[in-house]
Amino acid sequence: METSEDLRTIVDGCIKGKSKYQQQLFKLFYGKMMAVCMRYAKDRDEAQDMVQNGFIKIFNKLDVYNFEGSLEGWIRRIMVNTAIDQIRKNKRDPFSIEDDSRIQNMEEEVPFADDDEHEIKIKAETAIKAISALSPAYRTVFNLYVIEGMSHKEIAEYLGISEGTSKSNLAKAKMKLKEELSLKFEH
């Protein structure tokens, strides 16, 4: 990884609009950010759109990055925002509950006891594919809660939904994922 001084050079170069540095920054973070977007998108094309729009935003906003906190964290936040904006754009009311079955806060901390779950290493591609297959509402809450580590309260504020919806969507997302992933293990 680049030293912080190298990063500063790259960021300064990007702010000046120098293509060489923009490409360096892009190369440094593309892989990680594409991985982030792939979890928010329904397919590769949508992820590609998100990551490209995200980078354009990043290049345009880079002059407000003040080197407090990690650059990667800053870039990732913009990327997640871009991804969610794009989901919002593509669908009306995308984060609300889809069906009316009310599953409240499912029981957490269930140890792995089932036979088909002893295989605990899941391939990144398999996991991403399963997450992508979720509906936008489930996918977004799952990503924000599990991967970005946001609380239900934060998610509710961020997406403009109720905490109950956030909890219920997470529970249903996890149920679907477990179904999907354990199906995979059987083969």
Place this chain on the structure above:
Amino acid sequence: MDKFDNIIKDAVEGYEAPYDAQAWANVSAQLGNKGGAMKWIVGSAAAVALITGSVYLMNQDETELNVPVITENTTVENNTIISDNHNVTDNITNDGENTDNNTTVTDDSQSEVPTDFSDNSNPATVPGNAGNTNGNSVNHNVTNQNNDQTVTNPVNTNTGSYPEDIITTRINSKFVCANSEACMSEEFIFTPEDISQSALYVWDFGDGSFSSSKVGTHTYTRSGSFTVTLSLKDSKSNKTLGKSSVEVTVNALPDVQFAYEKSKEMIPTITFINLTEDATDWNWNIKGLKTSTDNQFEYTFRKKGIYMVELSATNEYGCSNSTQKPIEIKNDYNLLAPTAFTPNGDNKNDNFIPEALRLMEVDFTMVVYDKSGKMMYQTNNVNQPWDGTNMNDNSIAEDGAYVWTVQFKNANGEIEYYEGHVIITR
């Protein structure tokens, strides 16, 4: 966060999508095009200003007559461009189209005040031509009309004396590439500023390769600097109508190499050594398991299988290359846990604990569950292995299969997590 969350998080967290040069080309084009779009907007604003300017001038002389002139101008615009590109010398069809479109206007202006019309519009059109950008098509159009009508303006005298020059400068053979510098494996995309012309587009990429598609794309197979030339040729006469060149630099890729060795411990650790010489940054990746940017790195594979280990490296030019090697692990090392034990008091195999924990000297937590997920036993001490009793009520656990999990922090501060099955047979 429950265990399921952690599994997904672990699976997803280290993952990096492979680099995609096309994605950069798209982003770069959008970043660059912003400047282009601005120019275009300024250009067309200027064109609008010119039109309104000339309309204003015309309005001074005439009244209602000029309103249709604007609409005619804008509609004629496209036609003229097309005919322009077909062949500038092809003036007969040009005339035909123009007069078709302009029936009302040309008739009126010619019959009423032809000299006024050209005099007024000339000052506006001349600077437009000098600018010679795409946005000025309206002005070309106006001069074209003037060509047909009068022979008094400066553009026309030019056409008379140096027709060839006019032809070559009229054809816009300029092209843009998102980057003038790229790595050997990356594709250059050269986009002509004007791809609407019917001329032949001939690309010479400077390394002995050519292309005849309108948008030139090329991936160089050696490094160095090359001159890319776009020639626009008349499809009939093969005469070159316009020619532009751009210099591009192709940077070499790093030669990525690594070696590895296996330690002789009970659970062997594989050490990977970076042998890449011409790189400034590198990244190790064992798919889904571990990534590292250290020069040397090691990994202990716990499960048998064939693992793809990838080393990618970036050199001083920002060019990346990678290599992969499969590593075969022949045995499962699930903490060397026995798969069954016999807690019947005969002092043989009466207790259960994964063997490796006895050797590792780590602070671990082992938990045993029954098949329904109920906790049976928990310990942090290798000297207190599971003796086959239910910790909750000290009852004897039935014969059958149980699930154990072990979690500890390794020397690198990472949490390692294991689980397996153990069977009690008394």
